[in-house]
Amino acid sequence: MKFHEMPVEDLKKSLSTDFENGLSNEEVKKRRKQHGFNELQEGEKQSALLLFFSQFKDFMVLVLLGATFISGILGEYVDAIAIMAIVLINGVLGFFQERKAEKSLQALKELSAPQVTVLRNGEWEKIPSKEVVPGDIVKFTSGDRIGADLRIIEAKSLEIEESALTGESVPVEKNVSPIREQKLSIGDMHNMAFMGTLVTRGSGVGVVVSVGMKTAMGQIADLLQTAESMMTPLQRRLEELGKILIIAALLLTALVVVVGVIQGHDLYTMFFAGVSLAVAAIPEGLPAIVTVALSLGVQKMIKRKAIVRKLPAVETLGCASVICSDKTGTMTQNKMTVTKLWSGGKTWDVTGQGYEPRGEFLQGERSVQIKEEKAFQQLLSFGMLCNHAELKYDGDQYHLDGDPTEGAMLIAAMKAGYTRDSLQKQFRIVHEFPFDSDRKMMSVVVEDPNGKKFVVTKGAPDVLLKVSDSILYDNKLQYFSDSHRKTVVGAIESMAQDALRTIAVAYRPLSNGTYPLHEAEAEKDLTLIGLQGMIDPPRPEVREAVKECKKAGIQTVMITGDHVSTAKAIAKQLGILSSQHIVLEGHQLNDMSVEELEDVVEKTAVFARVSPEHKLKIVKAFQNRGHIVAMTGDGVNDAPAIKAADIGVAMGITGTDVAKEASSLVLLDDNFTTIKAAIEEGRNIYENIRKFIRYLLASNVGEILVMLFAMLLALPLPLVPIQILWVNLVTDGLPAMALGLDPSEDDVMNRKPRHPKEGVFARGLGWKVVSRGFLIGLVTLIAFMIAYQGQDDRLAYAQTVAFATLVMAQLIHVFDCRSDHSVFARNPFENKYLIGAVLSSLVLMFIVIYYPPLQPVFHTVAIDVKDWLFITGLAAIPTFVWVGSHFTRKTK
Ligand code: ATP
Numbered sequence: 001m002k003f004h005e006m007p008v009e010d011l012k013k014s015l016s017t018d019f020e021n022g023l024s025n026e027e028v029k030k031r032r033k034q035h036g037f038n039e040l041q042e043g044e045k046q047s048a049l050l051l052f053f054s055q056f057k058d059f060m061v062l063v064l065l066g067a068t069f070i071s072g073i074l075g076e077y078v079d080a081i082a083i084m085a086i087v088l089i090n091g092v093l094g095f096f097q098e099r100k101a102e103k104s105l106q107a108l109k110e111l112s113a114p115q116v117t118v119l120r121n122g123e124w125e126k127i128p129s130k131e132v133v134p135g136d137i138v139k140f141t142s143g144d145r146i147g148a149d150l151r152i153i154e155a156k157s158l159e160i161e162e163s164a165l166t167g168e169s170v171p172v173e174k175n176v177s178p179i180r181e182q183k184l185s186i187g188d189m190h191n192m193a194f195m196g197t198l199v200t201r202g203s204g205v206g207v208v209v210s211v212g213m214k215t216a217m218g219q220i221a222d223l224l225q226t227a228e229s230m231m232t233p234l235q236r237r238l239e240e241l242g243k244i245l246i247i248a249a250l251l252l253t254a255l256v257v258v259v260g261v262i263q264g265h266d267l268y269t270m271f272f273a274g275v276s277l278a279v280a281a282i283p284e285g286l287p288a289i290v291t292v293a294l295s296l297g298v299q300k301m302i303k304r305k306a307i308v309r310k311l312p313a314v315e316t317l318g319c320a321s322v323i324c325s326d327k328t329g330t331m332t333q334n335k336m337t338v339t340k341l342w343s344g345g346k347t348w349d350v351t352g353q354g355y356e357p358r359g360e361f362l363q364g365e366r367s368v369q370i371k372e373e374k375a376f377q378q379l380l381s382f383g384m385l386c387n388h389a390e391l392k393y394d395g396d397q398y399h400l401d402g403d404p405t406e407g408a409m410l411i412a413a414m415k416a417g418y419t420r421d422s423l424q425k426q427f428r429i430v431h432e433f434p435f436d437s438d439r440k441m442m443s444v445v446v447e448d449p450n451g452k453k454f455v456v457t458k459g460a461p462d463v464l465l466k467v468s469d470s471i472l473y474d475n476k477l478q479y480f481s482d483s484h485r486k487t488v489v490g491a492i493e494s495m496a497q498d499a500l501r502t503i504a505v506a507y508r509p510l511s512n513g514t515y516p517l518h519e520a521e522a523e524k525d526l527t528l529i530g531l532q533g534m535i536d537p538p539r540p541e542v543r544e545a546v547k548e549c550k551k552a553g554i555q556t557v558m559i560t561g562d563h564v565s566t567a568k569a570i571a572k573q574l575g576i577l578s579s580q581h582i583v584l585e586g587h588q589l590n591d592m593s594v595e596e597l598e599d600v601v602e603k604t605a606v607f608a609r610v611s612p613e614h615k616l617k618i619v620k621a622f623q624n625r626g627h628i629v630a631m632t633g634d635g636v637n638d639a640p641a642i643k644a645a646d647i648g649v650a651m652g653i654t655g656t657d658v659a660k661e662a663s664s665l666v667l668l669d670d671n672f673t674t675i676k677a678a679i680e681e682g683r684n685i686y687e688n689i690r691k692f693i694r695y696l697l698a699s700n701v702g703e704i705l706v707m708l709f710a711m712l713l714a715l716p717l718p719l720v721p722i723q724i725l726w727v728n729l730v731t732d733g734l735p736a737m738a739l740g741l742d743p744s745e746d747d748v749m750n751r752k753p754r755h756p757k758e759g760v761f762a763r764g765l766g767w768k769v770v771s772r773g774f775l776i777g778l779v780t781l782i783a784f785m786i787a788y789q790g791q792d793d794r795l796a797y798a799q800t801v802a803f804a805t806l807v808m809a810q811l812i813h814v815f816d817c818r819s820d821h822s823v824f825a826r827n828p829f830e831n832k833y834l835i836g837a838v839l840s841s842l843v844l845m846f847i848v849i850y851y852p853p854l855q856p857v858f859h860t861v862a863i864d865v866k867d868w869l870f871i872t873g874l875a876a877i878p879t880f881v882w883v884g885s886h887f888t889r890k891t892k
């Protein structure tokens with residue numbers, strides 16, 4: 001018999017599992033051994049060896065290797081071996097860089113690996129979905145992605161969307177009844193839930209029947225090849241630019257060779273020099289360094305509690321101009337406590353701290369007893385019945401499991417002495433209509449010991465007002481008159497203005513023992529019992545973050561399902577809402593087209609009582625106004641807006657799998673401040689990438705120009721091939737990497753957001769590359785000419801001086817690259833990696849110049865202190881010659 005044919009009871013035996021306690025650890029181990037991990041096999045990865053060899057596949061590197069090989073055969077052993085060694089070291093470095101890039105991408109993927117809730121050793125726990133074994137009992141709810149193939153054993157209004165397997169995007173209703181048919185297609189197995197499918201509504205429990213490649217998903221292997229492109233816009237632009245740079249470098253080196261030959265140099269020497277120059281000047285490592293810089297940025301963001309799921313987001317973050325953020329939990333602490341109750345015109349205050357279920361009820365100054373008031377009894381007890389939250393005590397502290405709004409209501413009822421067990425004995429729950437952000441309500445159907453059934457509903461008061469036709473007033477059932485309505489609205493308004501979140505509780509007795517199966521049928525003609533008002537204090541750090549965003553040209557917008565007055569009160573406290581702003585509500589959005597919304601969207605600071613589908617409209621309106629939008633969300637219905645936003649942000653704690661999968665950024669702490677931190681990092685990473693592009697290209701321009709100038713002036717080669725390759729390896733490599741780790745400039749959050757279409761050479765970068773590069777080439781040439789003095793016996797000395805000048809000029813210039821303003825704008829010792837890189841480059845240069853065994857290899861001779869003074873002076877020019885203009889700009 002197949003699993004879908006079995007009655008639930010038979011599953012226990014057939015899978016040897018226990019529905020009350022789940023599997024034990026030993027049992028899990030045994031089953032893991034038998035069935036393996038719950039993983040789908042991935043395609044073959046590139047082997048390390050292949051990756052290593054791929055470092056040498058560049059055309060010019062191959063030409064260089066070929067030429068070196070020939071020169072070796074012709075007897076130039078030392079040169080040949082040295083060049084081979086440098087190319088090899090370069091390859092090894094490239095290999096490690098790419099490996100690191102690959103590993104961090106892999107780590108990124110693992111960070112966002114799915115989790116499931118399983119019952120093990122009698123306790124529910126969250127574990128990586130990979131660790132599930134057949135026989136495990138798994139709990140899932142709306143927004144979860146199913147982690148393995150399950151036979152459903154409990155279902156509450158459960159609907160699952162199975163398009164990943166069947167292509168059918170309409171969710172299927174699921175239940176637990178066995179289906180007595182052997183051959184069934186996946187779409188017809190209403191009591192099974194399959195790996196990779198999505199819970200769109202309700203909740204359920206299932207027992208795992210198959211894992212890994214044995215699941216229905218595992219059997220359609222092609223589906224796994226859906227890897228998304230992880231290239232960022234900048235990387236794509238760099239790839240384009242790379243092609244142009246290669247052509248430019250090749251043309252220029254060809255020019256060097258041609259001019260050199262015309263001026264009388266022999267072809268062999270010029271060819272060798274040209275090829276080395278081309279290898280040095282082509283920034284082949286750029287894409288890998290960019291990936292490493294991006295992934296280092298990702299690591300930094302993780303430290304600040306933001307996980308980037310898609311690498312391009314790192315860059316887009318720096319362009320963000322609007323953050324649309326949920327209120328509850330993101331801007332507020334989501335630690336709710338009921339502080340006010342209202343029923344039948346009376347207001348009670350509730351005292352007590354945090355989650356501790358102890359407190360008093362006060363009417364004015366007078367302490368009141370719950371026994372005195374039937375309406376308040378129902379307000380609290382029904383609030384506890386229509387509720388999933390659980391309070392746990394670990395001997396030291398109380399912990400809340402579940403939705404904080406429900407937690408607050410649970411604790412309020414406990415303060416009045418109610419316990420869930422005794423209540424549920426009195427009122428058995430027979431059905432549930434789960435909460436969703438569109439309806440803004442939740443209901444249960446309960447049955448009392450006489451078999452009488454009631455609908456008990458709790459939800460947003462304005463919504464409940466619309467579906468109530470009577471009210472408990474003075475402990476009597478009364479027709480809902482206009483004056484009642486006014487009083488209730490007044491009570492809601494007064495609580496909301498104190499920034500309290502309000503929830504109303506209502507009920508309806510059902511006749512003839514049956515109950516409606518659809519929520520619209522159940523949630524009508526209700527009797528309103530009263531209101532519970534709860535505080536949810538703002539997170540203290542958000543106010544400052546909002547202020548910083550404002551300075552950074554980023555608008556903060558609050559988007560909330562909460563009541564407009566509650567939202568306004570909190571938005572004001574956080575500095576989001578000012579007198580120039582307007583507030584829009586969900587019902588107003590319904591009546592507006594996206595175009596109409598565009599006209600006012602930039603003035604709107606708060607969107608209240610919105611449903612998830614409004615979020616998409618808001619994202620579009622902002623985007624049509626040219627904004628780059630970050631949008632937060634947590635529920636299933638938030639996914640479209642998260643996807644449509646330029647930066648979709650999901651909550652790490654409260655977010656559903658669906659929201660996380662749609663997002664490009666996950667906030668580990670659900671905190672608004674983390675979005676700001678990620679934007680700051682995003683901006684900084686981009687600036688760092690610009691810094692090392694500037695440094696590398698200016699260095700390359702300098703290297704080419706010194707050779708070209710020398711050829712034009714009919715001078716000997718100012719640098720020999722091995723020196724050029726050394727410069728490429730040492731000074732271009734280490735300091736460039738260190739620039740990728742540069743701390744952010746103080747004013748990075750004082751600038752306007754970057755335009756997303758901004759080119760690589762924007763904001764003067766192109767000019768800086770050319771002008772600094774030109775000067776680096778020029779001073780190196782001057783140093784060479786002064787040292788050479790037209791005497792061939794001074795050639796090795798002059799080449800050493802030129803080599804040292806080029807290196808020094810680059811190592812000084814690297815500090816200039818740290819700021820768009822000037823070399824003085826920043827403390828040069830701030831970046832310890834850069835100091836380390838520069839010092840090691842210097843030491844390596846000294847070794848090459850002074851270590852006798854290496855002198856013949858690098859064609860160097862020892863030079864003295866006087867030479868160094870002269871070299872350093874010249875080398876400082878390309879960086880310091882601009883300082884004057886910096887000060888004139890500053891004093892303007
Ligand atoms: P945000 O969008 O900022 O997170 P929110 O939590 O208020 O705000 P929703 O979760 O969509 O947004 O809730 C909308 C409204 O539904 C709330 O203001 C509240 O009145 C009501 N509500 C929230 N949680 C529940 C619940 N568990 N049961 C019944 N009603 C609820």
